[in-house]
Amino acid sequence: MVSEIASCLPAFYRIPAELLTEFARPFFDKSSPDYSQETLKILRASCPQFAYLSPVQAKLFRSIRLRASLEDVEWLETFELARLAPFVKCISFVPLRYSWAITFDLFKKIIALQNPPTGQSYQLFSPNQIKEGFEFYISHANNIKALYNSDRLEKAWIVALQALPRTEYIRIGCLDYDYHDSQPTQVPRCHVNERFIGNTRMKSEHTALAATVGDALLTTVAVCVASVDKKPKTLEVGCVFNGGPDWLHRPKWASISLDGLKELIFCPGDEAYDGLFCPDHRDDVVDTCATTLASILEKCQHTLTSLGICVPASMEYGETFIWPPHGQAVVALPKLESLWLSDMDLRPREFASFLLKAKSLQCLDMSSTNLDGGNYSEYKYIWNAIRHHEKRMLLKFSEIIGNDAMEISLSYNTGDVIVFGDSNKGIWFAAEEALNKYLAGSGRWTQPLRWYFDGEDENEVGGDDSSNVDEMETDGDD
Numbered sequence: 001m002v003s004e005i006a007s008c009l010p011a012f013y014r015i016p017a018e019l020l021t022e023f024a025r026p027f028f029d030k031s032s033p034d035y036s037q038e039t040l041k042i043l044r045a046s047c048p049q050f051a052y053l054s055p056v057q058a059k060l061f062r063s064i065r066l067r068a069s070l071e072d073v074e075w076l077e078t079f080e081l082a083r084l085a086p087f088v089k090c091i092s093f094v095p096l097r098y099s100w101a102i103t104f105d106l107f108k109k110i111i112a113l114q115n116p117p118t119g120q121s122y123q124l125f126s127p128n129q130i131k132e133g134f135e136f137y138i139s140h141a142n143n144i145k146a147l148y149n150s151d152r153l154e155k156a157w158i159v160a161l162q163a164l165p166r167t168e169y170i171r172i173g174c175l176d177y178d179y180h181d182s183q184p185t186q187v188p189r190c191h192v193n194e195r196f197i198g199n200t201r202m203k204s205e206h207t208a209l210a211a212t213v214g215d216a217l218l219t220t221v222a223v224c225v226a227s228v229d230k231k232p233k234t235l236e237v238g239c240v241f242n243g244g245p246d247w248l249h250r251p252k253w254a255s256i257s258l259d260g261l262k263e264l265i266f267c268p269g270d271e272a273y274d275g276l277f278c279p280d281h282r283d284d285v286v287d288t289c290a291t292t293l294a295s296i297l298e299k300c301q302h303t304l305t306s307l308g309i310c311v312p313a314s315m316e317y318g319e320t321f322i323w324p325p326h327g328q329a330v331v332a333l334p335k336l337e338s339l340w341l342s343d344m345d346l347r348p349r350e351f352a353s354f355l356l357k358a359k360s361l362q363c364l365d366m367s368s369t370n371l372d373g374g375n376y377s378e379y380k381y382i383w384n385a386i387r388h389h390e391k392r393m394l395l396k397f398s399e400i401i402g403n404d405a406m407e408i409s410l411s412y413n414t415g416d417v418i419v420f421g422d423s424n425k426g427i428w429f430a431a432e433e434a435l436n437k438y439l440a441g442s443g444r445w446t447q448p449l450r451w452y453f454d455g456e457d458e459n460e461v462g463g464d465d466s467s468n469v470d471e472m473e474t475d476g477d478d
Helices: 002-008 017-028 037-046 054-060 070-078 104-112 127-149 152-163 204-227 279-300 348-357 376-387 427-440 447-454
Strands: 063-067 090-094 169-172 234-237 263-266 306-310 321-323 338-346 363-371 394-401 407-413
Touching: 063 070, 070 127, 070 152, 090 152, 090 204, 104 127, 127 152, 127 204, 152 204, 169 204, 204 279, 263 279, 279 321, 348 376, 363 376, 376 427, 376 447, 407 427, 427 447
Parallel strands: 063 090, 090 169, 169 234, 234 263, 263 306, 306 338, 321 338, 338 363, 363 394
Antiparallel strands: 394 407
């Protein structure tokens, strides 16, 4: 009977999957000029023969996005996720742009940034429209808050992680760019997590709206990841959040274990980050951000092998992320092999201790780093930790700031002594060459390094006077 039905189908439906794969190859092969996600979606919708081809599904469903919304939860509760299990490698957990922390006064302020001044030919939104918009907005925001508090969202995401065991990469906080409100009476361009409204820079009180949502999102995803047996290899934290001691001691967060994670990428608010900090909130934001990172590291310190930290400063106010955080014990990461740091201030003694405790470290990548306090002579704590580290490691230095805002950029293995060529090229090149020899263990803290880091007068810098050295000691148990 089955063969009779099959014989009645058009010939195209009887083509073997291998041939169909060859037909579709130009659309899922990234090297092809015809490749695009949109083309694949159209191809998949055009015919069930293409819809279930493994190469097509693998390209379309390698990464999926789960929004913190009732609609997505209902979808998860009814959809057979097992159909996607062979393909999904990455899940992005996305916050909607509604914050229950907003007030009507703040809502009006945000709308006022877009509304032309009174007396011009027209107003984008009337007072009644703004009132209706706020009522619509806060209703949706409170529904989302109730969804977090009910644990329904958490249960749905745990089921999703369990049904998709091949997931290796978890993202937290990528914005829901597909969400739009077409009616001004609903939400007049007042969205959480946006950095700009029109051409006006958002202020700290607007960022606080996003951070309220980020707190709930980060906690919920971390609980879900901790609840599944097979942990993803990589966790990326990209949401804006408040953090802080009270938040870190909530029962849900305190009970979380993230052992099993291999890689952590910590870039909170990395998308359109300008304007996150402001003078009134600088210390609180920086401290809680660093404290939260330290708490996450404690929960995966026995399995983490790769760590990346990038918390760009606000260009307007110049605030920076300080690592390791003040008032926190240095976290030991004995299995850490790769460390990437960008756009931050380092506390030299504590960071040197951190490096020495990372006994498996093989690659150190530092870009645009500075020292907390600006005493560049204390860089010697960090250089001594590298010099005396039990592992030979690859160093990648880019724009390491020193005396007179000069910058060093180098890349080599700590055991290699590089020939820089003509030593008469200048004091800057002499400092780079001296640092290479110092980190390789074949040189001392010579006068070019004293100029670059200790601030000696360039005219007093002479040759390689290795006897005139007072090498700092680094205590790895600090």
